[in-house]
Amino acid sequence: QRTAPTNRPAPDRAEVFTRSPRALHARYAEKDAMNHRRCRPLLLLLLVAVIALGLGSRRPWAPQPVQLYLGDALWAVMFFLLFALLWPRKPALVLGAWAVGTTELIELSELYRGEWAQQLRATRVGGLLLGHTFLWSDVACLLAGGALAVAIDSLLGKRSVVIPRP
Numbered sequence: 001q002r003t004a005p006t007n008r009p010a011p012d013r014a015e016v017f018t019r020s021p022r023a024l025h026a027r028y029a030e031k032d033a034m035n036h037r038r039c040r041p042l043l044l045l046l047l048v049a050v051i052a053l054g055l056g057s058r059r060p061w062a063p064q065p066v067q068l069y070l071g072d073a074l075w076a077v078m079f080f081l082l083f084a085l086l087w088p089r090k091p092a093l094v095l096g097a098w099a100v101g102t103t104e105l106i107e108l109s110e111l112y113r114g115e116w117a118q119q120l121r122a123t124r125v126g127g128l129l130l131g132h133t134f135l136w137s138d139v140a141c142l143l144a145g146g147a148l149a150v151a152i153d154s155l156l157g158k159r160s161v162v163i164p165r166p
Contacts, residue, residue, distance in 0.1 A: 076145030096150035
């Protein structure tokens with residue numbers, strides 16, 4: 001049987017017979033800590049909280065800077081969390097690039113004014129998903145939100161919030 005290739009060097013034959021499996025595992029524990037798996041229940045909880053905050057940021061009673069900018073930053077964070085739920089072992093930078101790329105494409109789609117797109121945007125869900133008007137400030141907020149998500153995930157990845165890979 002063939003096994004999947006790994007990026008760690010194979011132990012020499014003498015080491016396999018003289019060290020216990022725990023000792024061999026400890027040898028590679030530091031390298032494996034970098035390849036962590038995110039805790040999906042925590043990601044799901046954070047996703048629900050981010051969605052609630054994003055919807056709350058659009059309420060009329062929210063301060064104007066919150067209405068204008070926070071929702072767009074949280075939109076990018078939401079996509080980061082969605083991608084982290086689907087691919088929990090991907091590096092934060094990859095997930096951040098995917099989140100920013102996706103949200104920026106959605107923002108660019110606001111420049112399209114086709115009949116079907118306008119009808120879709122006229123609905124509550126369509127307006128929330130596709131937006132209404134292209135703004136350069138939204139582009140900056142999406143980038144800031146993606147960068148913030150990457151930074152927080154990278155910091156938390158070094159703490160006990162992640163589940164180490166066995």
